[in-house]
Amino acid sequence: MKFTLSWLKEHLDTDEPLEKLAEKLTMIGLEVESIEDKAKALAPFSIARVISAEQHPNADRLRVCMVDTGDGGAPVQVVCGAPNARAGLVSVFSPPGTFIPGKNITLGVGTIRGVESRGMLCSAAELEISEDHDGIMELPADAPIGKGYAEWAGLGDPVLEINLTPNRQDCTGVHGIARDLSAADMGKFIDPGIRPVKGEFPCPVKVTVEDTTLCPGFALRLVRGVKNGPSPEWLQKRLISIGLRPINALVDITNFMTYDRARPLHVFDAKKVTGNLRVRRAKEGESLLALDGRTYTLDPTICVIADEHGVESLAGIMGGETSGCDENTSDVLIESALWNEINIAQTGRKLGINSDARYRFERGVDPAFMVPGLELATKLVMELCGGTPSETVVVGNAFGDDRIIDFPLAEVKRLAGIEVPLVEMRRILGHLGFMVAGNGPVVKIAVPSWRTDVHGKADIVEEIVRIVGVEKVPMTPFERGDDARKPVLTTIQSRTRRAKRALAARGMVEAVTWSFISKPHAELFGGGQAELVLANPIASDLSDMRPSLLPGLVAAAQANTNRGYPDVALFEVGQVFKGDKPENQFVAASGVRHGFASAKGMGRHWSGSAQTDALDAKADAFAVLAAAGAPMQALQIVPGGASWLHPGRSGTIQIGPQNVLGYFGELHPRTLEALGADGPLMAFEVILDRIPEAKKKPSRAKPLLELSAFQPVSRDFAFIVDQGVKAGDIVRAAQGVDKKLITDVSVFDVYEGKGIDPAKKSIAIAVTIQPREKTLTDQEIDAVAAKIVAEVTKKTGGTLRG
Numbered sequence: 001m002k003f004t005l006s007w008l009k010e011h012l013d014t015d016e017p018l019e020k021l022a023e024k025l026t027m028i029g030l031e032v033e034s035i036e037d038k039a040k041a042l043a044p045f046s047i048a049r050v051i052s053a054e055q056h057p058n059a060d061r062l063r064v065c066m067v068d069t070g071d072g073g074a075p076v077q078v079v080c081g082a083p084n085a086r087a088g089l090v091s092v093f094s095p096p097g098t099f100i101p102g103k104n105i106t107l108g109v110g111t112i113r114g115v116e117s118r119g120m121l122c123s124a125a126e127l128e129i130s131e132d133h134d135g136i137m138e139l140p141a142d143a144p145i146g147k148g149y150a151e152w153a154g155l156g157d158p159v160l161e162i163n164l165t166p167n168r169q170d171c172t173g174v175h176g177i178a179r180d181l182s183a184a185d186m187g188k189f190i191d192p193g194i195r196p197v198k199g200e201f202p203c204p205v206k207v208t209v210e211d212t213t214l215c216p217g218f219a220l221r222l223v224r225g226v227k228n229g230p231s232p233e234w235l236q237k238r239l240i241s242i243g244l245r246p247i248n249a250l251v252d253i254t255n256f257m258t259y260d261r262a263r264p265l266h267v268f269d270a271k272k273v274t275g276n277l278r279v280r281r282a283k284e285g286e287s288l289l290a291l292d293g294r295t296y297t298l299d300p301t302i303c304v305i306a307d308e309h310g311v312e313s314l315a316g317i318m319g320g321e322t323s324g325c326d327e328n329t330s331d332v333l334i335e336s337a338l339w340n341e342i343n344i345a346q347t348g349r350k351l352g353i354n355s356d357a358r359y360r361f362e363r364g365v366d367p368a369f370m371v372p373g374l375e376l377a378t379k380l381v382m383e384l385c386g387g388t389p390s391e392t393v394v395v396g397n398a399f400g401d402d403r404i405i406d407f408p409l410a411e412v413k414r415l416a417g418i419e420v421p422l423v424e425m426r427r428i429l430g431h432l433g434f435m436v437a438g439n440g441p442v443v444k445i446a447v448p449s450w451r452t453d454v455h456g457k458a459d460i461v462e463e464i465v466r467i468v469g470v471e472k473v474p475m476t477p478f479e480r481g482d483d484a485r486k487p488v489l490t491t492i493q494s495r496t497r498r499a500k501r502a503l504a505a506r507g508m509v510e511a512v513t514w515s516f517i518s519k520p521h522a523e524l525f526g527g528g529q530a531e532l533v534l535a536n537p538i539a540s541d542l543s544d545m546r547p548s549l550l551p552g553l554v555a556a557a558q559a560n561t562n563r564g565y566p567d568v569a570l571f572e573v574g575q576v577f578k579g580d581k582p583e584n585q586f587v588a589a590s591g592v593r594h595g596f597a598s599a600k601g602m603g604r605h606w607s608g609s610a611q612t613d614a615l616d617a618k619a620d621a622f623a624v625l626a627a628a629g630a631p632m633q634a635l636q637i638v639p640g641g642a643s644w645l646h647p648g649r650s651g652t653i654q655i656g657p658q659n660v661l662g663y664f665g666e667l668h669p670r671t672l673e674a675l676g677a678d679g680p681l682m683a684f685e686v687i688l689d690r691i692p693e694a695k696k697k698p699s700r701a702k703p704l705l706e707l708s709a710f711q712p713v714s715r716d717f718a719f720i721v722d723q724g725v726k727a728g729d730i731v732r733a734a735q736g737v738d739k740k741l742i743t744d745v746s747v748f749d750v751y752e753g754k755g756i757d758p759a760k761k762s763i764a765i766a767v768t769i770q771p772r773e774k775t776l777t778d779q780e781i782d783a784v785a786a787k788i789v790a791e792v793t794k795k796t797g798g799t800l801r802g
Helices: 005-009 018-027 149-153 174-183 233-241 249-261 341-351 356-361 367-385 411-416 422-431 457-468 491-505 519-524 550-562 614-627 669-675 727-735 778-796
Strands: 002-004 031-036 046-055 063-068 076-080 090-094 110-112 115-117 159-163 207-209 217-224 266-269 277-281 287-289 295-297 303-306 311-314 332-338 393-396 404-408 435-437 442-446 568-577 585-594 636-639 645-654 660-667 681-687 713-722 742-751 760-769
Touching: 002 005, 002 233, 005 018, 005 174, 018 031, 018 159, 018 174, 046 149, 076 115, 174 249, 174 422, 207 217, 207 393, 217 367, 233 249, 249 266, 249 356, 249 367, 266 311, 287 311, 332 367, 341 356, 404 457, 411 457, 422 435, 422 457, 491 568, 491 585, 491 614, 519 550, 519 669, 550 568, 550 585, 550 669, 550 681, 585 614, 614 645, 614 660, 614 681, 660 669, 713 727, 713 778, 727 742, 727 760, 727 778, 760 778
Parallel strands: 207 277
Antiparallel strands: 002 159, 031 159, 046 063, 046 090, 063 076, 110 115, 217 332, 217 393, 266 332, 277 303, 287 295, 303 311, 404 442, 435 442, 568 585, 585 681, 636 645, 645 660, 660 681, 713 760, 742 760
16 A cells, blocks of 8 residues: 555644654554655756757767756766757756666766766656656756756655555555554544535436345446546646556546545446446356456356446456546446455456455445545546536445444453553544443443454454554563473474475475375275265366375376476375275375486485486485484385385385385386376385384483594495395494494495306495594404404305405
């Protein structure tokens, strides 16, 4: 919501400085987002006269001007390309060092085609006063040379922009903002009464409202014999200052009413309206060419104003082009109505229209101002355009429901912790338009019609406290008691957060997919039971609750591939459904990788490639389990996985055969074909609910492990083992040699081929030895290495590769 300081002062008699007004607006809940003061921005620009304008010696379209800046010094040479630069012209001059807002540059002394230029003669567009950039500004001949242009032009009117919360529709008009500032002791509220305009004849146009839930009230009057043309300068300046383009007097009046009184109106050219008006639902297939030049297709959920010809206006949102007012308009219908807030919001979203009228109506305008707003608009039309008014036609209810709240005076102390005397409460509420009856301890408060957001006692307390000052609310700590704090998050909530962070740290991107999938896809992943079929699905291919997160993730990965982004790594943490009972509903963490979206690009890896493979999915699953608090030393990897995984390139993660935590590996070609996806595609799924809770038993506090001051040592070993030996067996054997010294064992190479027996393979590991008490000698390191070789040989039958 934008307005100027002078506009505000038409409704508020105040001498308070701008900075104090802005601070108070923010403190009472009308947050000031920006203050634009053109007087400050344009302070360096002054009025100057062109003494001479000669042709540039090296450019046909440039002139070399000598400019009198009025500072008593010698004329200043300026190279200018404007077609209207001439001797005797009075314009706006900017010296070197001036910031030019329209060009976003800071002016300097320059040389243009070999001629020095020590300043600039400016256009209105360069000063961001208007869009006129055809030439430099032409000021009256008697404009004072040397005087500041902003001061002379009266641009010292700051523009404030406030950020309104959705409940404060009354402050979508300057009048309502002034009322709030008056209550906060920032000045005296100026609120003259609105006198009815006497109608000279009956209105010939009748109004019918078919559905009062969409339009509770409707007021209309005809004004004959108007002369439409440009609006007066004061009105144009008002609209321009807040970024609106003046159109003509009739339209400008409606825009002024929208911002001044938060009362959107609409004007129809009466001669373009056929017969009477009818407020109704649109018919299927009807359309409207609106004032924004776009044609909108309508349906029965949309409320419209129609005549015998058809739809003439989108109710409460935008008028139609056909019945719009132009310079030939002589008779005008002025409409002021009340509209259903929810229907306005739904229509605006459906059609993608964000108009000033929609902004106000969907928040709920003042119902009691419907007719007075029409009277005020009629008065402005007669003042600016002339004409003779008809009597007013009013259909429906012109007033909102009365709201009386029984308010205990102690509520302010109870909810806000501050003491406010009844006299002060009466003053604050009275300035805001509330009426207070009684002396306590419970008073009756009548809510004004424009405060559609106030419904209960807490709302009244809020009104009092924001005017008294939220800074006066004491800081009151909550009683914590002596008991230890209980966790805020449940176990599954904590696991969910940790799993998401772990996967994001591995370079994966979180996705959110449908909880519903097609029946064939559900059956593919072990679902499809009758109890998991939706009774009323939103689409035929979203008929079943998902038994796995993977179908949605695969679809998302394929959508990226189809758009030229094949290297994707996506994850999701969400619910899966194995049955309709609560015990068969789990929280799973799943992910897919495709293309070169491998997580092993860092460090050494036996594959030597960033192409994703089953081990990436395994690492992702283990990262989730570690982050979620699974007992990593108890985890078992069993070859092969679920039916949707490749049998030779997958694994099952379990803690014994009775507790399967998840699966990882490459998706089966049949699975990819059924899902319509390109392979190879790696995936994992872990059920977070199946991770056992950590055992809680008393134990002595252990000292924190400090970083060693000694240099770690790394040794590589390559073992020739049988094809059936698992790399994990070699890792565990090496780790068991000395758990204090050996801090890490990792596989970095697997080799089968030339030089190796076909029944054998080579597995290479890197072992990190971290001394704790002293630097190890070569002999001591060799002794540890010998133990590693002996233990691996003993446990796996492997031999050290030569």
